[in-house]
Amino acid sequence: MIGLLRDKANRSSISIRTELDPELPLITADRVQLQQVLMNLMLNGIEAMKDASGELTITSKRTEDGPVLISVRDSGMGLPVGEVERILRRSSPPKRRAPAWDCRSAGGLSSRMGAAYGPH
Numbered sequence: 001m002i003g004l005l006r007d008k009a010n011r012s013s014i015s016i017r018t019e020l021d022p023e024l025p026l027i028t029a030d031r032v033q034l035q036q037v038l039m040n041l042m043l044n045g046i047e048a049m050k051d052a053s054g055e056l057t058i059t060s061k062r063t064e065d066g067p068v069l070i071s072v073r074d075s076g077m078g079l080p081v082g083e084v085e086r087i088l089r090r091s092s093p094p095k096r097r098a099p100a101w102d103c104r105s106a107g108g109l110s111s112r113m114g115a116a117y118g119p120h
């Protein structure tokens, strides 16, 4: 997935960095939904930084509260107050079968999957 986005990121002078824990436990999850959520978050991050160069960081690690935490962090402006709520409420699925990169329902998916937006 990161490979798919590198070209787009390069065009805006955005670098993509990963900090992945090599010793994560195996988790059970819906692969397609996870891909949709992560793709949306990464695209949002790139979109937010496209006018100024920046860095997109994808991190995975173990936490005390759950088995695995995956985070997508960008060095853009951040979200206006209230926008977080709106994004997490979006839950209507796409009307037609969407290609993998069409992530319209990812906001709703993220909330069902326990996503949180926050400052870093």
Ligand SMILES: Nc1ncnc2c1ncn2[C@@H]1O[C@H](COP(=O)(O)OP(=O)(O)OP(=O)(O)O)[C@@H](O)[C@H]1O
Residues within 6 Å of the ligand: 040, 044, 045, 048, 074, 076, 077, 078, 079, 083, 087, 090, 103, 104, 105, 107
């Ligand atoms: N990382 C971010 N930094 C700044 N603004 C963001 C970020 N992520 C989302 N936003 C803002 O929140 C809005 C909603 O995001 P969301 O992913 O729900 O929809 P979208 O990206 O506009 O469209 P879609 O994901 O359906 O193609 C974005 O248009 C953008 O204005």
Ligand SMILES: [Mg+2]
Residues within 6 Å of the ligand: 040, 041, 043, 044, 103
């Ligand atoms: Mg989006």
